[in-house]
Amino acid sequence: MKALLIVDVQNDFCTGGALATRGGEEVAPVINNIADKFDLVVASKDWHPEETVHFEKWPVHCVAGTHGAEFHAELNSKIIDQVVEKGTANVDDGYSAFEATNLDLVQFLKSKEIDTVYVCGIATDYCVLSSALDAQKHGFKTVVIKDAIRAVNLKEGDGDRAIEQMKEAGCEVVHSNQI
Numbered sequence: 001m002k003a004l005l006i007v008d009v010q011n012d013f014c015t016g017g018a019l020a021t022r023g024g025e026e027v028a029p030v031i032n033n034i035a036d037k038f039d040l041v042v043a044s045k046d047w048h049p050e051e052t053v054h055f056e057k058w059p060v061h062c063v064a065g066t067h068g069a070e071f072h073a074e075l076n077s078k079i080i081d082q083v084v085e086k087g088t089a090n091v092d093d094g095y096s097a098f099e100a101t102n103l104d105l106v107q108f109l110k111s112k113e114i115d116t117v118y119v120c121g122i123a124t125d126y127c128v129l130s131s132a133l134d135a136q137k138h139g140f141k142t143v144v145i146k147d148a149i150r151a152v153n154l155k156e157g158d159g160d161r162a163i164e165q166m167k168e169a170g171c172e173v174v175h176s177n178q179i
């Protein structure tokens, strides 16, 4: 059984958002198109308290309950079976969907007999990277959908380096039309 893990397709990570990636919202139609190929669709939300040490590193973004923390309107919310919230505590990073606090994602996926996790969303060089590495680490076959991710690229090439890092860890990288 295979799951689609949609990472942080939220307003603040899209054009006009507090921590925008270039073309972040462009992943939404790609994701909408492939969602029915999966047995389960999980979407993560960066879901921060108003004050957190995380904001010493980043501009304030995705504060729980705000517009910036909502899924982007282009993402079809009907495809989502389960939402997981991460970054909810006063912690530095918390990039991975597997650090969600409202649900134990590993146990949840195992309870649904998921053996393969396809990862997409934002941002390639942070939360997608951490989530894919964690999925791999927890023993899931992990596949990254390269046309359904976007990078912050704080340093030029960060996104490409993240893809290499995921490949080196054993993740497969595919185009959405190969699924």
Ligand SMILES: [Zn+2]
Residues within 6 Å of the ligand: 046, 048, 054, 058, 061, 062, 087
């Ligand atoms: Zn964050």
